[in-house]
Amino acid sequence: MIDYKSLKIDTSSKRGVLQDLGEAWTTRVPFVGYTNKVGAYTVPSGYNTKIKGLMAIADDENIALPRLGANSLVFTVLFQVNGVNKMEFRVPAFAADFNTMMRTDFNFNDSFIRLFDGLQFVNGDVIRLVTTQPASAGLVPQIHWDATFLGKDTTTGDDNIQKAETIITVSTATQVIITYTVPANGFTLRNIFVQASTEGFYKGFMAVLVNGQLVLELPMQTSGYRTTAGKHFRGFIPFFDGLNLAHGSTIEYLCNPIEALNQKFGGYTFGNEIQEAVGSGGEISHVF
């Protein structure tokens, strides 16, 4: 038996779900704030379209410096309280794909500090993570850092999560990854998370909207000078015999670049436009 499922996007402000999954329709809030529109395809008048596939790409253009630390660079990360070193650990630089973005000698993901009910910092305390990225062979690596202080408001007990994301492109010592000045209510630190990635560089998310409704959110990576394409999520979504869209329907691609570098984002839509008057015949294949 061959079972067939189709996905139909309607015009209500819902995200479509595959039949038989039993989930209720829910309103989808975009994961990120998309700042740039990459492009759009609109089904022309007099046609309907069978969308056979979507593809999103993101890549750097004319990057002068390689992203990979060819000589296995070592970055030292310090946890500081009011400018005083309190913990020191190392993050080795090596190629990472999207599934393994986190590597460190101190793997916070697996070895939590486990501060039990936390450590309390008072009003005015400054806690931060800093790092130094040395140059190698005259080239400075470009490293994407993501760090979080997880804790609670000491006074109210409410969750207080401080997150910072930065790209460090200089070898100047003591670059700040995340910094937090404790407010009057105090801050009870429960955990620290930090991750660094290099090569196969995270480019941010791309969104695909159909008729204005968010249908896909795709984390993007660059090629990172690799020849093994399989390690990088390029966001190709196939639709088998096609996703039917009536004339006037639109497919839009949005992105949120996270770094100020020359780069390209692309959205490709593959499909067949079918003249409505003709019906099942007269398909014209296109890449839009």
Added chain:
Amino acid sequence: MAQTINFGAITTTATTARQDILTTTPGATLKLKTIVMSGFLTTWSATEANLGTVFLQVGGVDKMEFRIQNTDNDTLAGIVVIPLGDGLLFSGAEAILIEVTPAAVTSMRWTATLFFDTV
């Protein structure tokens, strides 16, 4: 309650026994919640190697002894985290000493952090 964090770090280039990383005498109003120790080669290497033996003393008596290793990128090591729940109490006159006997003269970096909270 307020935090007190003690930190110590040394770089070793000799196999001299029992080199001090961190020593502190916590007051009776402090409880030790977590101990973090790490050791790594100053020049990064993906070759597995025994880096050395770390000792934890309280009041001049060995309480813990373990080895830290250097491993390749896919297995994470060189770090020891000892969570102590809601904390250990001290008399106020007991010195905590963390020291290391490096296994080789290769330059290594050793760090130790003690996270205290106020009783």
